[in-house]
Amino acid sequence: MDDREETWTLANEFAQVRLSLDREGHAPRLRIEDVQTGMAICLDPLILAGLVWASDDDLALHVDPDAPHRAA
Numbered sequence: 001m002d003d004r005e006e007t008w009t010l011a012n013e014f015a016q017v018r019l020s021l022d023r024e025g026h027a028p029r030l031r032i033e034d035v036q037t038g039m040a041i042c043l044d045p046l047i048l049a050g051l052v053w054a055s056d057d058d059l060a061l062h063v064d065p066d067a068p069h070r071a072a
Contacts, residue, residue, distance in 0.1 A: 009035070 007020040016035040021028050022042045030048060033040035043051075051059075 011035075 005020060007018055009016065009018050011017075018033045018035055020031045020033075022031040025042070027044065029042040029044045031040055031042045
């Protein structure tokens with residue numbers, strides 16, 4: 001097994017995130033860190049597969065600052 005830590009950074013004019021593999025748990029997960037805030041989340045393969053099925057409208061709710069006020 002290759003223990004090198006690889007990271008990738010993706011950026012545009014709105015955000016910059018750092019991607020890496022988190023191998024601390026039972027199985028590898030994708031770690032996504034917001035470079036500006038340092039906040040991070042680890043997503044397992046099931047959650048990542050679910051993102052593939054999400055619509056653009058579903059995903060847009062996560063970047064819309066007014067979305068919590070319109071929920072339900």
